[in-house]
Amino acid sequence: MPRKHSRNGHGRAHGIVSAHAPAGKKTVTGRVLHDPVKDRLKAIYPIDLSKCRTLDSLVRSMGQTAFTGRQVGDAADVLEAMARDRDCFVVMTLSGALTVGKMGLIFCDLLDSGIVNAIVSTGALMAHGLVEATGLSHFRYDEKMDDRALFHAGYNRVYDSLEPEVNLDHVEDVVDRILDAWDPSEVVCSWKLHRRIGEYLLEHTPGRGILKSARAHGVTVFVPAFTDSELGIDFALQQRARRKQKRPLLRYDPFEDFEQFAETMLSQKRMGILTIGGGVPRNWTQQFGVFAELLARRGYEKVPLKRYHYGVRICPEPVYWGGLSGSTYREAVSWGKFVPEEEGGRFAEVFDDATVALPLVAGAVLERIGYFDKSARKKP
Numbered sequence: 001m002p003r004k005h006s007r008n009g010h011g012r013a014h015g016i017v018s019a020h021a022p023a024g025k026k027t028v029t030g031r032v033l034h035d036p037v038k039d040r041l042k043a044i045y046p047i048d049l050s051k052c053r054t055l056d057s058l059v060r061s062m063g064q065t066a067f068t069g070r071q072v073g074d075a076a077d078v079l080e081a082m083a084r085d086r087d088c089f090v091v092m093t094l095s096g097a098l099t100v101g102k103m104g105l106i107f108c109d110l111l112d113s114g115i116v117n118a119i120v121s122t123g124a125l126m127a128h129g130l131v132e133a134t135g136l137s138h139f140r141y142d143e144k145m146d147d148r149a150l151f152h153a154g155y156n157r158v159y160d161s162l163e164p165e166v167n168l169d170h171v172e173d174v175v176d177r178i179l180d181a182w183d184p185s186e187v188v189c190s191w192k193l194h195r196r197i198g199e200y201l202l203e204h205t206p207g208r209g210i211l212k213s214a215r216a217h218g219v220t221v222f223v224p225a226f227t228d229s230e231l232g233i234d235f236a237l238q239q240r241a242r243r244k245q246k247r248p249l250l251r252y253d254p255f256e257d258f259e260q261f262a263e264t265m266l267s268q269k270r271m272g273i274l275t276i277g278g279g280v281p282r283n284w285t286q287q288f289g290v291f292a293e294l295l296a297r298r299g300y301e302k303v304p305l306k307r308y309h310y311g312v313r314i315c316p317e318p319v320y321w322g323g324l325s326g327s328t329y330r331e332a333v334s335w336g337k338f339v340p341e342e343e344g345g346r347f348a349e350v351f352d353d354a355t356v357a358l359p360l361v362a363g364a365v366l367e368r369i370g371y372f373d374k375s376a377r378k379k380p
Contacts, residue, residue: 059364068352075312075348076364082272082310083115083369089268093285094121095277099129100138100158101355104210106362111213113371116274118264119214119221120281123229126194126211130174131167133201133209138163168230174200175234184248189256190223222257224284262291266303272310276354278317278325289337307339311347314357
């Protein structure tokens, strides 16, 4: 596991208004007006851009403001605490088209810096990241373009960006090379396949990529909804080709991922989760706490409660839709997935587009731990 950074966190005191705190006299309307300084309330301050000379200084200033700006500042503080906690194993969960959205190198930085120790992702995000890692590009969409014409030209639209179909054909070529060499007696699962892709990238590509960085640093990548992806389609096509060629079929077992993840997490002293988006990656990762509790409660193994101590979520999904993506960490406490804040849990949630909030949060923390110091930086 990558070495964590030395402890030097920036804790925040939280004053509470007390009925016993010194207060003014009762007014004619019955209100007793308190002095916020005596109640030890924390003041907030305007951002002074003339004093924000670095990304970190800007984010710290945002943390002293309100609304989403404060959420960004708080998230950076919690992520920093995770990064500096030597006993904390950090899982990053990813959903959405974030590699098409050009967040890929930030994920590489989080891996190369040692902050992130495992990844749980959608398959599509890894497929689009493989496009990026092999030197191919995504392109801007112009709203004057017609989607029917885009289809016939082989340009797949992802909101305001385009993924050329030829890119995905290239991805299939890479996956086929790996699967053609796969020993049929070895069960396929997502973490094994993505590790092999990372090895291929280390050997054959000069640029950076998520799977390349993950393999270089021994970080396991899990894709629980593997069949819901370009790589899953490529696997299915490989099986059809094997049938035609009368070659042995490969066997894919998603529970190999489940068991590998559970074994990894059961051995950790403390756990943190950095969630970008929501969906299956978030739920699959969080349900480990439920699994561990059931192991003990139903008499399978004697294990202690295994709950996440830290959580940072960047996702604009509101809680009132009722889906997992928008659920709060406090709600997850009731499921046994997180340590309550009253018992030391630390959480931050940023209700914003990841392409806006992630560069701020990750950049500030990477700056704080000295990652951008050229002499300390290591890249695969």
